[in-house]
Amino acid sequence: MDHLTKLEEMLDNANAAIKNGHYEKAENILEEMIKIDPNYGKTYNHLGFLYETKFKEYEKGETLYKLCLEKSPMYPAIYYNYSVLLSTLGKWDELKELLDQALNIPGVTKSTIYNEYAIMYEQQGKLDQAIEQFRNAGLNTLDQATLDRAKKSIERCKSKKELF
Structure with a gap:
């Protein structure tokens, strides 16, 4: 061996x-x-x-x-x-840098990376950016469960925006 x-x-x-x-x-x-x-x-x-x-x-x-x-x-x-x-x-700064790198790595699931960007922005209260990244996650998947999760996450962010 x-x-x-x-x-x-x-x-x-x-x-x-x-x-x-x-x-x-x-x-x-x-x-x-x-x-x-x-x-x-x-x-x-x-x-x-x-x-x-x-x-x-x-x-x-x-x-x-x-x-x-x-x-x-x-x-x-x-x-x-x-x-x-x-x-x-x-x-957050280190995370954004890592995610930026990840998008250029062959074999990385882009929808997962976009989801991580979205979570990062949502946790920072940057809801418009979070919605955009959840949209990217949904658009870059062929998996129905991932698509459904992205849609629910977008709705959650829109609900949070109403609180402002």
Whole structure:
């Protein structure tokens, strides 16, 4: 088994462990992967996800996401995960910069990125910009559930505008 195949297999095992709620096991697998190849960027994304979502250690998660971006800037998943963390932390300037980058990455689902822009603007009270981005999310999907969610989000923003 070659080096890359072994890492992919370990990553699959770590994902399975996360899915089954065995977070420490996943962490151990991912830490072992870093020892094997510290430049394999996907590892840092998955470890960052673990720290962000399961351990609620946002700073550590952010550090790991940044390492993933540095080592694997073409890996689409990092843009979704890191954008959610930046949104959670209210780091709007960094989030906008990350989303701007994401739109140029092959394999990134544009509707998801537009949705993240929209959430960012809605959380800042920039409702017209949020509506525009929810519209972009809807226009850039072939998935009915995503389209329905975009329409509901637009309606929510319009309702909020009535409160002003």
